[in-house]
Amino acid sequence: MAFLPDIVSRQSASSDTTEIIPGLSDGATTEVGRQVRDCLGGTQSCEDNSTKNYTAPGPLGSSECTNDACCVWDYIQRDLVQIFQSLDGTCSRLARSSVRLGFHDAGTWSTTSGYGGADGSLLLSSDEINRFENNGLQQVRSTALGILDSYSQYEIVAADLVQFMHNVATVVCPLGPRIVTLIGLNDSSVANPSGLVPGNNATDGEYLIELFRNKTLKPRDLVALVGAHTVGQQYFVDPSRAGQPLDSTPGVWDVDFYREVTSSNSHPGGFRLSSDEALANTDETSSSFTAFGDRNTGQTVWNAEYATAYVRLSLLGVDNINHLTHCTKVLLDAVTSFSSPSSTPTSPSSSLKILRRISLTSVFAWVALLAPVSLF
Numbered sequence: 001m002a003f004l005p006d007i008v009s010r011q012s013a014s015s016d017t018t019e020i021i022p023g024l025s026d027g028a029t030t031e032v033g034r035q036v037r038d039c040l041g042g043t044q045s046c047e048d049n050s051t052k053n054y055t056a057p058g059p060l061g062s063s064e065c066t067n068d069a070c071c072v073w074d075y076i077q078r079d080l081v082q083i084f085q086s087l088d089g090t091c092s093r094l095a096r097s098s099v100r101l102g103f104h105d106a107g108t109w110s111t112t113s114g115y116g117g118a119d120g121s122l123l124l125s126s127d128e129i130n131r132f133e134n135n136g137l138q139q140v141r142s143t144a145l146g147i148l149d150s151y152s153q154y155e156i157v158a159a160d161l162v163q164f165m166h167n168v169a170t171v172v173c174p175l176g177p178r179i180v181t182l183i184g185l186n187d188s189s190v191a192n193p194s195g196l197v198p199g200n201n202a203t204d205g206e207y208l209i210e211l212f213r214n215k216t217l218k219p220r221d222l223v224a225l226v227g228a229h230t231v232g233q234q235y236f237v238d239p240s241r242a243g244q245p246l247d248s249t250p251g252v253w254d255v256d257f258y259r260e261v262t263s264s265n266s267h268p269g270g271f272r273l274s275s276d277e278a279l280a281n282t283d284e285t286s287s288s289f290t291a292f293g294d295r296n297t298g299q300t301v302w303n304a305e306y307a308t309a310y311v312r313l314s315l316l317g318v319d320n321i322n323h324l325t326h327c328t329k330v331l332l333d334a335v336t337s338f339s340s341p342s343s344t345p346t347s348p349s350s351s352l353k354i355l356r357r358i359s360l361t362s363v364f365a366w367v368a369l370l371a372p373v374s375l376f
């Protein structure tokens with residue numbers, strides 16, 4: 001893993017890196033435990049920008065594949081890339097929903113909740129998915145349940161799949177981080193505690209800061225995490241403007257979101273969430289918007305801090321960290337430079353315009369590519 005001195009100095013000042021992660025409260029006793037401790041502590045990066053040199057050792061179901069815990073995830077990764085990548089190289093609606101899904105599954109935990117967190121309950125509990133804050137996640141949940149079903153004989157679990165989908169989505173989105181990816185979480189089909197994931201009625205910056213503090217995430221971590229809105233669209237805050245993006249480049253993991261939410265001019269056709277505006281204008285969080293939005297240094301700093309904050313988020317409620325398996329090696333390489341095909345927001349209708357511009361042959365190739373996935 002790469003070593004990033006600039007974030008080490010900031011994060012090593014914090015002393016609470018492991019104490020509230022139950023799986024490490026008794027100490028990091030294994031190699032993977034020590035890696036998690038070091039990445040959350042800031043002495044190693046939680047981003048792994050190495051090049052993929054992993055090849056599945058055998059076909060699915062073969063003994064070679066079964067003996068390698070990451071092998072089945074390499075196959076799942078291939079399926080996900082097909083549905084996460086758009087023709088123009090940007091990431092798709094299912095990719096952005098998967099980023100949100102990962103947060104909404106893991107975010108249902110607080111230091112006093114007693115249970116909840118990254119346990120797959122958003123897929124497995126039919127109550128939890130129906131909460132208002134989860135509006136819009138039904139389609140990606142169905143896709144995930146289809147994958148779970150399709151790979152059930154290989155003993156994958158929902159909790160792993162949800163977080164894996166998040167990490168495949170961020171690296172498929174151009175400029176997105178290649179985040180340390182751990183497999184081996186435990187499932188729960190019990191609906192997690194309510195009130196711990198904010199909905200579209202959140203407008204108070206101080207409230208949001210407190211909500212995330214209670215998940216062991218500091219104000220700067222919160223700002224790093226909400227930067228995921230760089231690939232977001234809204235459908236339920238104002239249904240009359242459904243599909244409007246939260247920044248001008250919703251298929252690219254760039255820092256435009258931070259600059260646009262703090263700009264006095266709103267992006268035409270774009271949508272600003274009240275919660276994002278509130279955080280951009282709250283004393284404890286506003287300077288982080290400036291830091292992450294910096295044209296020269298913002299992307300590198302943000303990607304590294306997003307990865308650290310997300311690894312922490314994705315391990316909330318997880319009590320077996322020492323026994324997880326590192327499968328980052330199956331992820332695609334990060335896309336570190338990208339020219340947006342258009343600065344026009346990718347609303348459903350503009351996606352169609354992109355489709356119309358391409359040749360029929362490409363459309364057939366695309367449909368053929370998607371066919372195996374739509375069978376799920």
Ligand code: HEM
Nearest residue numbers: 096099100103136198200225228232233234235236237275
């Ligand atoms: C302050 C905390 C947050 C609030 C109040 C918030 C709120 C929202 C709202 C209201 C939407 C629009 C949903 C809709 O109408 O369709 C949304 C979308 C989204 N959120 Fe958040 N969010 C927060 C934090 C996060 C975090 C931490 C992540 C990921 C790590 C995230 C990822 C996303 C993504 C990717 C979308 C777009 C989904 C899509 O385009 O389908 N959000 N969020």
